[in-house]
Amino acid sequence: MRIVVLAGGIGGARFLRGLQQAAPDADITVIGNTGDDIHLFGLKVCPDLDTVMYTLGGGINEEQGWGRTDETFHLKEELAAYGVGPEWFGLGDRDFATHIVRTQMLSAGYPLSAVTEALCDRWKPGVRLIPMSDDRVETHVAVTLPDSGERKVIHFQEYWVRLRASVAAEAVVPVGAEQAKPAPGVLEAIAEADVILFPPSNPVVSVGTILAVPGIREAIADAGVPVVGLSPIVGDAPVRGMADKVLAAVGVESTAAAVAEHYGSGLLDGWLVDTVDAATVERVETAGIRCRAVPLMMSDLDAAARMAREALTLAEEVRGA
Amino acid sequence: MRIVVLAGGIGGARFLRGLQQAAPDADITVIGNTGDDIHLFGLKVCPDLDTVMYTLGGGINEEQGWGRTDETFHLKEELAAYGVGPEWFGLGDRDFATHIVRTQMLSAGYPLSAVTEALCDRWKPGVRLIPMSDDRVETHVAVTLPDSGERKVIHFQEYWVRLRASVAAEAVVPVGAEQAKPAPGVLEAIAEADVILFPPSNPVVSVGTILAVPGIREAIADAGVPVVGLSPIVGDAPVRGMADKVLAAVGVESTAAAVAEHYGSGLLDGWLVDTVDAATVERVETAGIRCRAVPLMMSDLDAAARMAREALTLAEEVRGA
Structure with missing residues (x-):
């Protein structure tokens, strides 16, 4: 089974780890958000790509969900001693290596997708990780x-x-985003997918940014395979992060149903909401999206795997309908 | 008193610390060798400038004489894990910050001399440190x-x-070097100097490289003030490093007298050799260079200060002659 997943950072990465447990034989392609990329200290930093890579590759700081395990912050301390900021972005000594290698390869002319592949040669995340675009967004x-x-x-x-x-x-x-082209392999992976999943990532600044790259939304809508998402909102609040803040900016209320409607039935075939939002299932189905209420708290790997299984089950329901 | 010192790395830096103790009120300008600069991982590394800056600024690893104190090597470990070398150059996590700040400033268009001044704003080495040239050598x-x-x-x-x-x-x-111009301030400092010193730095790849920048050798020869050097060779061997190897390349035997003759009486007015080389004093003086035999082992700060005092004393002798 070929699965395509549109992923942001922590939520996407943890869901992917569950998906790998739920579907160990699946061929998973991850289209990673690069909209949160930033240039710091002359280096290209891709937080979401790295969070996916480190999480699936066993290098993540499990507690905080981003950055490297066994990390030190001496370089950052020294930059601060030089009066060079920003100080609010937490780059660790080990993490810096990734940005240095990436920046060097980009300077040498490699596109971000090739750089990401090279970095993954080390981490072996068990998925094919492609940035949404090689262009700067x-x-x-x-x-x-x-x-x-x-x-x-x-x-x-x-x-x-x-x-x-x-x-x-x-x-x-x-x-x-408007001028960006999907990275090589993105549209092909979508066209060849058996299932497309939206993990409980931020619908505006993670999944939404990926969908803002011209061609990606259309390819997903036209793929003719089940597209199933998981709500990042449980009750009236984001499971983690501050998704409500950016949902407000696009005029979407912070509820599981509103996020499903925001994606829309033209894109989304199935939607998982948390059991606390069971009452909202009907509203989502009225919008033309098949909906189930299941536990959506990714408290551990097994919980994430159960969520992935539910998503795949819903995808099969959609396919059989 | 205005003193100009041509400095390489470890030997130059330790001598400078002695000079600061010996002449606490002197106005010291250091013309730093940049011939050992190297681009690593997309970063501009200036080992000699940094050794001077860290040593005089209290950040040096005292035992090894280069690199930072309280250093870790996590970034380098990670680069190796990515298969990115070279592995033989020991850049520590704290040290990396200096190279990142420098590279960022150079990319922004600042010349190396301005960057070095900015880095020294933090380290406050107590000397004015100027790279020999802003041009790449x-x-x-x-x-x-x-x-x-x-x-x-x-x-x-x-x-x-x-x-x-x-x-x-x-x-x-x-x-x-042939196309390089002295950095702003270099020729002015030489012209205004009361004394010019060559520390026991490598005569080929440290002091020799500085002298290879067109204009610097001439300015020193024409300054009309005492120019005094200290032999980096004691007995038949370099005090530290492998100066004999590069002396051979320029056809100079590895002795205190031969190094003095290599600089020549057109440049050098006074030369200090170690007491074990007392027998060579006459040969040096025959070459037209005033020479004294004094202890030249920089075993500690006091020893370095004594050497600096001897050099200044010899300079006064030269001036009075």
């Missing part, structure tokens, strides 16, 4: 600074990591 | 590989650090 967020009242457009990471989404996101713009 | 060494018999020109660091000078240096070429 960086999500920016429009905010009004509370102190000065100044309206400013800032990089997503500054919004997410430095401000911790503490102010309203007035607009979320994947800068460069 | 990289010393290369011609060798014959023992296994294949292949004649090859390799970067100085590859010769020095990877091969540990285990094969003969057939030629030493400061690539780019």
Whole structure:
């Protein structure tokens, strides 16, 4: 079975690990979000790609969900001693190596997809990880600074990591997405997929950014195979992160049903909501999307595997319908 | 008193620390060798400048004489895990920060001299440290590989650090030196100096490379102030490093007297040799260079300070003559 997964960072990576346990023989292609990429200290940093790579490759800091295990922060300390920031982005000494290798390869002319493949040669994540695009796309967020009242457009990471989404996101713009082309292999993987899954990743700044690359949304809609997603919202709150903040920016309420409607029945065939949201199943089905209520808390690997199994089961239901 | 010192790495840095103790009120300008600079992992590394900066700024690994104190090597371990080398050059996590800041500033268009000044803003070495040139100069060494018999020109660091000078240096070429211009401030500092000192640094690949930048040798010869050097050779061997290997490449025997003659009386007014080389004083003086035999082992800071005092005393002798 060929499965294509559109993945953001932590939620996507943990779901993928569950999917690998649930479908050990599946051929999994991950289309990774690069909208949260950022240039720091002259280096190209791809947080979501790395979170997937480190998580599936056994190098992740399990507790925090991002960054490397057994990490130190001496380099960052020294940069701060030089007065060189930003200090709010936590790059560890081991993690730096990934960005240095990536930057060197990009400077040598390799596209990001080839670089990602080379990095995965080491990590052996057990999936094919492709960035959504080789072109530069960086999500920016429009905010009004509370102190000065100044309206400013800032990089997503500054919004997410430095401000911790503490102010309203007035607009979320994947800068460069309109001109971006899907990376080599992305459209082919979608066209050859048996199932397409949206993990409980952020529907705006993770899955939404991938879908903003012209051609990807259309390819998924036209693939003619079950497209099943898992709600990142449980009850009225995101399972992790601050998805509600960026959902508000696109005028979507922070509920499992509203996110399904935001994707729409033209794209989505099936949707899993958490059991606490069982009452919303009918609303989602009214929108033309097959819906089931199952436990959606990825408390551990087994829970993630059960969620993946439920998603695959729903995909088969959709296929048989 | 304005003192100009031409410095390589470890020997130069330790001598400078002694000089600061010996002449606490002196205004010291250090013209640093950049011929051992190397690009590694897309970063500009300036080992000699950094050794001076770390040593005088209190950040040096005292035992090895280069690199940072309290250092870790996680980044390097990870680069090796990615299969990215070279592995033979020991960059630590803290040290990497210096190279990242430098590379970022160079990419932004600052010349190396401005970058070095900015780095020194943090380290406060107590001297003005100027690279010999803002232009790229990289010393290369011609060798014959023992296994294949292949004649090859390799970067100085590859010769020095990877091969540990285990094969003969057939030629030493400061690539780019001929086209290089002295960095801003270099010629001015020489012109305004009261004394010019050559520490016991490598006469070929450290002091020799600085002198290879057109204009510097002439400015020193024409400065009209005492120019005093300290022999890096004690007995028949270099005090540290492998100076004998590169002296052979330029046809100079590895003795204190031969090094003085190599600099020549047109450049050098005074020369300190170690007490074990007292018998050679006459030969040096015959060459027109005032010479004294004093202890030249920089076993500790006090010993380095005594050496600096001897050099300044000899300079005053020269001036009074």
